[in-house]
Amino acid sequence: MNISNERWIRDVVVEILGEEPATISDGENLFEAGLDSVGLLRLVNRLRRGGLQVSFGDLAREPTLAAWDRLVGSEKAADDGAEPASGHTADAPDEGGANSEPTQLGVMQHAYWVGRSAGQRLGGVAAHLYAEFDHPPTGTDPAIDANRLKAALERVLERHETLRTRITSDGRQEVLAKLSALLAVHDMRGHSEAEVQDHLSRMRDAFSHQALDIDNGEVMSVALTLLPDGATRLHLDVDMIAADAVSYRILLADFAALYGSPSLNLPPLGLNYRDYLAGTRSGHAQRVHQAAEAWRERLPTLPGAPILPEVIEATSRDATPRVARRHLWLAPGQKQQLTEIARRNGVTVAMTVATVLSEVVGHWSTTDHFLLNVPMFDRAANHPDIDRIVGDFSSSVMLEVDLRQPLTFVDRVRALQARMHADAAHASHTGLDVLRDLGRQRGETVLAPVVFTSALGLGELFAPAVTAVVGRPVWVISQGPQVLLDAQVTEFEDGLLVNWDTREDALAPGVVDAMFTAFEQVLREVIDEPAAWNRPIRISTANAQRRRSGDRDVRIVDAAGCDRPDHVAGRLLFAGEDEQGRRPWGRADESGGVRLLGDDDERVDVHGIPVWPVEVEDAIRSDGRIGEVAVVRHDESLVAVVAFEPSTEADTRMTGKAFRAQLARRIPSHLLPSRIIVVDRLPRNADGGANSDALDRLISAKSERSDHVAPRTDLERVLAGAWEEILGLENIGVNEEFIALGGDSLLAARVVSRLREELDTNAVTLRALFRSPTIAELAEQLRKDGDPARLDEVASIVLEIRAMSDDEVASHLGETASDTSSRQSGTAA
Known part of the structure; x- marks a missing residue:
């Protein structure tokens, strides 16, 4: 050295x-x-x-x-590193008057694009960050000049190509040569206070939950409200497909500089986002392979998501998902206290906050072994301008959280930090890759809907130079697809700001408020009480003493005898009874009532998650078409036998596989029975109860392939052929679910691209595939959306071509070209 x-x-x-x-x-x-x-x-x-x-x-x-x-x-640096690094040095970006050729999306960009599609659990959501800035009166009217604002926006769009990028229908990105900045100005200066507040409330609601039109290049939306007395409110919404957390800071810094000094010429950029992506894809294949192997060795023991108390709706959620923010600000003195005590214990502030989050999530989770989704921000290119361009450079790590053994808080933080460093060392195989691997192994979609984002070390979210121009941030919220809880920690006004953005429509009543209260209590405890680091974290459960089962008082406790919160399963401990011995399981709701779940011998572990038949029955009954249902344990799995109400359309034509595919769109995967058998009516005993012996015989007689239905039409055969080729399977039935066959979002995009080309239709989309995840459903949906006769004709031609050999296809194309040439010659003559 x-x-x-x-x-x-x-x-x-x-x-x-x-x-x-x-x-x-x-x-x-x-x-x-x-x-x-x-x-x-x-x-x-x-x-x-x-x-x-x-x-x-x-x-x-x-x-x-x-x-x-x-x-x-010693030149012994290992080649199994964390980041998708690249030594790529890009040429100067293309400049010209034409749009760019469409190129592939980045890893997280693709996930955001797929997540916009409804018909999948927790999907139908755009990943975006919305902020509001209030500027006080400055003596001029208004505080922010609309024309100057628009001019600065135009220059920011011109400088950063990702801000004028459209996402094509087949999931690629195309940079538009020119895109005008759109600025909506709302003049509320002559209105009453009530009218102003109503306007601001409506703006906040609309911007917080909108999905920008990225198909046409709208990745940023800006509005300016002119308030009485010369004040202004700036509304800024940025889609994360164009800018990650670091890029958001760059975007704001450039905008503030150009607004503050309209004649300023920022240094030109010698690198663009497309070239960056191309460079990272071309380098370090060995590192990526080694990381993938390291993760795949761990797949058999990796857990899934934490199981938080969710609401199961009667139908798939088509309404706009509702996201709410809760926040906690630690003043500079508290930040300093936390920093000092973390350093003394050899851990980081970020991992300290992540551990508090993990303890709280584990307290409300059915399982105490789960994955935490941790975004990473990595700009790994050998170029001097890499830190000045806007784009999505993020990836993620699936951080394994294991709370199964009691530990002191300091030991828990150290263990989590060591796990984070070990996992990040193989982050070239991204968190999304790991989830896809798990999904293929389990035959189901695996989500990681609890996210922890640390922006510590990135600087203030809103730098003083930015707030001096746009005003003080008064509202910030983010949302993303397939996320229940996104916890973020960032530097703000010399302190620490912790935000929780949560899907209010998806979690049981009262759960998020209780969790956030516990989070704040524990975090303040580890800041204010150094002794708290040397003991296990204990989270108190509100209302634990008011629960009743029938006419008896009851506690619901975990393995350590601690009270479980509402909606979380635990063992029932009745008043006056000894804690020892066999105990049934149950869970309480917010009213104090108790739902009995069953005994240990009725329970089935689904990928480490305890599940009881009554839970699955409750989930299935949420479908209003169900008349009867019984779920039984059969060969270490849960099988459902259902009968539809006679008046429903499903009664006559729904198969078990098709119904299971529908359920998969709206209920957690651990509550999906391994099989569903549809019958006219359930076998009953003389007393009216389900006949368990008859159900066992019925299940044994009905093999998994007994409801296999081969493709019946040319259109179904075309769809099946595409699925079989891309999934590497044979003899796929029309009621088989795409995800259950090993499909994932990347394979779905390939299927969509293939079918759009073969069937010559834009009706085949990711949204259509996720909403209609079986061949039968997709074929029916395509016929509804298009011209059935034309689809049948095109499908017939596709099958003819597929049946030809390569030589026959070449010969046919040659004859067609010859015929065309002859006709053209005849016309010319």
Whole structure:
């Protein structure tokens, strides 16, 4: 290791930590000095740009300057690093008057695009960040000049191509050569206070839950409300498909600079987002392969999502999902306290907050072993302009949280931090890749709907130079597809701001308020009481003493004898009875009532999640067409036998597989029975109860393939052929569900692209596939949306072509070209 490299590494570390060089010793644990995962990512990229091939995992294993000097000096940097890094240096971006050729989306961009499609659990949501800024009167009227604002927006659009990018119907991005900034100005200066507040409320509601028209290049929406006395409110909504958290800061900084100095010429950019993506895809294939192998070795033991108390609606949610924000601000003094105590314990502030979140989530989860979705912000390109361009550079890590063993809080944080560093060392295989791997293994969609986003180390969300121009932020909210809870921690006004954005329509009443209250209590406890770090976290459960089952008082407790919160399963402990012995399971609701679930011998573990037949029956009964249902344990799985109400359309033609596919769109996967058998009526005993022996015989007699239905029409055969080729399967029935066959969003996009080309129709979309996830349903939907006769004709031609050999196709095309040439010659003559 030469002296210049050694000094340079120290200088980079000092810069990231903001410390004096003399205060950091060679053997000091840099995590104790304040380095966090975001800072470590920045450090890795800075070192790589300087020609040093290091990885996240290498540096995290022994975080001292002395160890890093030895690592680089011995040229032993491992090639199993975390980030999708690239040494790519892009050429100057294309400039011209034409739109770009469509290119692939980035990893998270694709997930955001897919998540906009309804018909999937927790889908139908645009990923976007909406903020409102209030500027007080400045002596001029108004505080923000609309014309100057629009001019600055035009220049920001011109500078950053992702802000004028449209997403094509087949899931690619096309940069528009020119896109005018749209600015809506609402003049409320002559209106009453009540009218102003009504307008602002309606604007907030509309902007908070809108889905921008990304098909036509609308990835940013801006409005300005002129308020009485010269004040203004700026409304800014940015779709995350165009800008991640770091890019959002860049966008605001550029806008503020251009508004503040209209004649300013920002330095030109020598790199664009498309070239960045192309460079990252072309490099480090070995690192990606090694990361994928590391994750796949862990698949058999990886958990799924935490099981929070959800509301199961009678139908799929077609209404606009409702997201609400709760926030907690830690003043600068509290931030300093937390920082100091975290450093003394050798952990980061981010992992401390993540551990508090994990403890709270685990308290409200049916399972205490789950995945936490942790976004990562990584700009890994060897280019001087990489930190000045706007785009989505984010990825994610699936952080395994294991609360099954009691630990002191400090040991829990250390364990989670060690797991985070180990998982991040293989982040080249992204969190989305891991979820797809799990989904293929389990034959179901696997979600990670609880998100923890740390923006610590990225600087203030709204820099002083920005707020000086646009005003103080008074409202911020974000939402994303397939997310129940997104917890974020960021620096704000010299303190720490923790936000919770939650799907209010999806979680049981009272759950989020109780969880957030507990989160705040625990976080303040670990800040104010150093002794709290040396004991396990205990979360009190409100209303635990008011529960009754029949005429008896009852407690619902976990394995340690602690009270369970409302809507979470636990063992029933009746008043006056000994805690020892066999206990049934149950859960309480917000009114104090108790739902009995059953005994241990009735329970089935679904990927580590305890499930009882009555829970599955309740979920199935939420479908208003069901007349009777019985769920029984059969060969270590749960099988449902259902009878539809005679008056429903489903009564005559719904198969078990088709009904299961419909259920999969709206109920959690662990509540889906492994099989559903449809009957005219359930077998009953003389007393009217379900005849369990008869049900067992019925289930045994009905094999899984007994309701297999082969494609019946040319259109169904075309659909089946595409599915079979892309999924690598044979003999797919028309009632088989796409996801259950091993499909995922990437494969779905390939199916859609293939069928759009073969059937020559734009009616085949991801939305259509997710809403109609069986061949029978998709064929029926396409016939409704298009011309059935034309579809049948095209499908027949497709089947003819598929039956031809390559030579026959070439011969046919040659004859067609010859015929066309002859006709053209005849016309010319």
